[in-house]
Amino acid sequence: MGNIFSISLSLDTIITRCWDSAVGKASFPCKLEENLHALKNEVEELEAIRTYLMSRVRVAEDEQQLRRLPQVDLWLQRANRVITDADQLIVKSPQHVEKLCMGGCCSRHPRSTHKFGKQIARILQEVKDMKEKGDFSDVACKPPIPSANKRPSEPTVGLESYVNQVWSYIQNELVGISGIYGLGGVGKTTLLNQINNRFHDTTHGYLVIWAVASQYRPIEKVQDEIAKRIGLSNERWKSKSLDEKAGDIRSILYSRRFALLLDDIWEWFDLTRAGIPIPTLDNDSKVIFTSRRLDVCCQMQPNMDNNIRVACLPSGEAFKLFEEKVGSETLQMHPDIHKLAEAVVEECAGLPLALITIGRAMASKKTPREWEYAVEVLRQSAASVFPGVGKEMYPKLKFSYDCLPDERFRSCFLYCSLYPEDHLIEKDELVDCWIGEGLLDEHTNLSSARNQGHFIIGSLIDACLLEKEDNHRVKMHDVIRDMALWIAGESEKEKFFVKSGFQLKEQPKAKKWEEVTRKSLMENQIENLTEILECPNLQTLFLGRNDLKVIMDDFFNFVPMLRVLDLSHNMKLEELPVGIAKLVSLEHLNLSFTGIRKLPVELKTLAKLKYLNLEWTTDLEMIPQQLISSFSKLQVLKMERCGYGCLLVSEEMEHLKYLNVLTISFRNASELEKASRFNKSFSCAIEAVSLVDFRDSRSLTIMALANLQHLCTLTLSRCMDLEEVKIERNIIKGAGCFHSLRSVILDECNHLRDVSWVAFAPHLEVLRIAECNGLEEIISEEKLGKVAELNGNSNLFSKLEILCLHNLAKLKTIYHHALPFPLLKKIRIVKCGMLKKLPLNSKSTKGQRLVIEGEEGWWKNVEWKDESTRVAFLPSFKPYVI
Known part of the structure; x- marks a missing residue:
């Protein structure tokens, strides 16, 4: 009985479902027209909802700079699809309605009508569902801030090492602020672009902000750019004060780890006033900036180790950049062009802006003559003829x-x-x-x-x-x-005529000499000046480093305003024209390294002369009496290595009440002793002293030189008899001898065994010793030991930058112990075969970049204090080429 009941129940269910299905199928054709009408109405309402929603989205996106919500975007996509599907069915509906019969309840093609009716019912329900879901209180929100925005940047040449250096600073938690500085056009902004894009392409936790400062209102400009980046910029923002803006920026950045890339600042930028939190170890934020000014870098970041100077490109990379801009096809048009292009690149001196600008200008130049002209123009400093340069x-x-x-x-x-x-x-x-x-x-x-x-x-x-x-x-x-x-x-105010280094053989001509205020013909091959110079407004005339032999007497007749005249380094010039007396406005006269044999008495008319340089006029035999004293306003008199004995005019010098600078030579100990008795104002003027050709003295006391309080340079040359410079305790205990001494040069002092006295020159920067065949040690520990209680060597060589030792056959020791050399930049040791040890250990230069020049054979035989010292200085060596 149970089985019969079960079968009966199953049949009832089947019959019911079949009936429902039949009724349902019959309903699709019966309701087709009704559903079509309803669908059209529902689609119209859905389109209205879509249109309204899209208008809200556009306002939010375009005016409020918001980003549409994902769910709104998804709804719009689905609504568009549903409306499209509905429209397609509505278009097809007439042909299906025509097939209906019996009052619309049957169809002549029941199967297709049923299928179409089912589609209409389904899309109708979808439209209704979309309408119910289309009610959004909010359609958009503030977009999430991307970590970094990609910046346009061309491929770079020669900046890779700088990018890596800056990136290492960014990764160093101890470096919060770092400056990038260098010449305009050297690639600082390009480098900063590269840093920005590395942020963009890597995973990190920084909010990267790019901002460009300006000379006018830089803080406000940077604030506005930061506001755009972090979503603060709107109509209300524009009306806020600087301090209010700073507060808004600070409130957001205070809780963020940010990297501010600040381009092109021209003065100290007050980060705090702008609302930018100062980078610290706690917030681990970074500020990287660029500037053309080193002083700005120091103000922003006093630790110079954290600032980076972008240098011009070396020759190889410079040519590579130039080739990119000019095109390899152009360089291959003629065999001579490549060589000429190298000359053009050399004139650009590694400056990327110049290489790029001139490279583009030369891209269309296909003949050697065009390139020859370009080289000529660049060598004449007339690059403004190139398109884009001027x-x-x-x-x-x-x-x-x-x-x-x-x-x-x-x-x-x-x-x-x-x-x-x-x-x-x-x-x-x-x-x-x-x-x-x-x-x-x-x-x-x-x-x-x-x-x-x-x-x-x-x-x-x-x-x-x-x-x-x-x-x-x-x-x-x-x-x-x-x-x-x-x-x-x-300029309308200053007119220059500059033809320096042009290899000119004759005095050049110009159309408008009357406008020229400064003229330079330095480094040419001019022998004779035989045409009158008519430059009524000329104030400076540079004629140095020529082959001058003759200057006509009337040459200076028509330059009444001339104030600076440089005739230096004309060794063939033996006589000055008497017409030089016409230079009544002259204040500066440089005759150094000339062959002048006598000074004309006519120079007495130069009543305004303040500067007279007679250094290395080794042939000068005569200075008229009372000539020097006639220069009553003279402030600078340079007579070091002058052929005419300085002491011959010493009495006249003492009458120069404005004399501030004097360079002088002494030929024997008696002259030096006499100079030590000069009045105080006279001795205070001495800046440089040469002791030359001492033949009658075996010893020299330090007392004779220590009284010269402003002595900067001391030279001992060809002092053949000199064996010792004595150190006296009484003078060392005094005012601190050689306090101003910066440079010492010793040459051909064959009997000197040491120069221990330089230990008492605490600010010595340069020490050069050559051809001293008897020299065995630079600093004698024994001699210093005698005055050890005076602590004379406590700062030995602490300011030394350059040490040059040449041809010292017996030299064995510089100093017996390793010394700190915090400022040492270069050591040059040539033909000092017995010198095996250097006063260095691994900590001597404290990271300072030191170059050690010498012969490779000598370098191989150097005996180091230990292995760590050898390793530390191994990269410093540079073979010296004679």
Whole structure:
């Protein structure tokens, strides 16, 4: 009975389901028209909802800078699909409605009508469902801030090592702020782009913010760029004060680990005032900035080890960059072009901006003659003829010039372009010319004026407009020099005529001499000046380093404003023209390294003369009596290695009440002793002394030189009889002898056995010793031991930068113990075969980059204190090539 009941129940279920199915299938055709009408209405309402929702999304995205919610985006995608499907069915509906019969309850094609009716019912339900889900209170939100935005950046040449160095600073938790500085156009911004993009391409926890400072309102500009990056920028933001903006920025960045990449700052940037938290060990944030100014880097980050100078490209990489811009096809058009291209690259001196600009300009030049012209133009500092140079490159570089503090700084900068390309300019020489030209303030004494001049030089170095060669010399990058000459050429106030280093053989001609204010013909091959110089506004004339033999008497007749005249390094020039007396405005006269045999008495008319340089005029035999004393305003008199004995005019010198600087030579001990009795003001003026050809003295007491309080340079040359320089305790106990001494040169002093006295020159920077055949040790431990209680060697060589030892056959020891050399840059040891040990250990230079030059055979035989010392200095060696 149970089985019968079970079967009966199953049959009932089957019959019911079949009935329902039949009824359901019948309903699709019966409700087809009704469902179609309903579908059209529902689709219209869904389209209206979609349109309204899209308008809300557009407002949020376009005006409020928001990002649509994912669920809203998904709903819109589904709504679009459903509406499309519904529209397609509605389009097909007429042909199915026509097949209906019996009042719409049956169809002539029941199967297809049933299927279509089922599709209509399904899509109708989907439309209804989409309408119910289309009610959103919020359609968008603030987008998540990406860690870094990709910045456009071309492939770079020569910056890879800098990118890695900056990246190492970013990974170093002890480095919070780091500066990138260098010449305009050297690639600092490109480097910062590379850093930004490395952030973009790697995994890290930083919020990376890129901002460009500006000279005008830099804090506000950076604040606005930060606001855009972190989502604060809106209409309300614009109306806020600087402090309010700072507060908003601080509230967000305070809790974030950020990396601020700050491009092109020109002065100290106050991070705190801008609302940027100072990077610390706790927040592990970073600030990386670029600047053309070294002083800005020091103000932002006083630890110079954390600042990076971007240098110009070496020759190989420079040519590679140039080739990229000019195209290899152009370089292969003719066999001569490649060689000429190398000359063009050399003139660009590794500056990427110049290589790129001139490379593009030369890309269409296919003949050697065009390239020869380009080389000629660049060598004449006339690069503005190239497309893009005068309108793009120079103005970009000129911005550094425009940002100098005032016209005085700008004039001093332009003055440097008078020197030839790659010329190493002596700082003191440059400053003395500025003083002669009247470019500096009026000062009560020469020392103050020189200090101002050196301050300006430092500022030009900081602005990367001059390059520091060493403590005493600077140079000008070739492209910066060209830019300076371009500025001077465009100026209405200052007109330059510069043909230095052109290999000229004759005096050049110009159309408008009357406009020229400064003229330089340095480093040429001019022998005769036989045409009158008619330059009524000329103030500086550089004629140094020529082959001058004759200057006509009337040459200077029409240069009444001339203040600076440089005739130096003309060894064939034996006589000055008497017409030099016409230079009534002259303040600066440089006759050093000339063949002048006598000074004309007519020089007495130079009543304004403040600077007279007679150094190394070895043939000078006569200076008229009362000539030197007639220069009543003379401040600088240089007579070191002058052929005319300095002491012959010593009495006249004592009447020069403004004399501040004197360089002088002594030929015997009696002259030196006499000089020690000079009045105090006279002895205080002595900056450099040469002891030359001492033949009558075996010993020299330190007392004779120690009284010269401002002695900077001391030379002992050809003192054949000199055996010893004695150290007296009483003078060492006194004012601190040789306190100002910076440079010592010893040459051909064959009987000297040591130079221990230099241990009492605490600020010695340069020590050069050559051809002293009897020298056995530099510093005698025994001699110092006798005055050990005076602690004379407590700072031995602590300021030394250069040590050069040449041809010292018996030299065995520099010093018996290892010494710290915190500032040492170069040691050169040549033909000192017995010198086996150096006063070095692994800690001597404290990470300072030291170069040790010498013969390879000598280097192999050096005996090191220990293995760690050998390893430390192994990379320092550089073979010396004679």
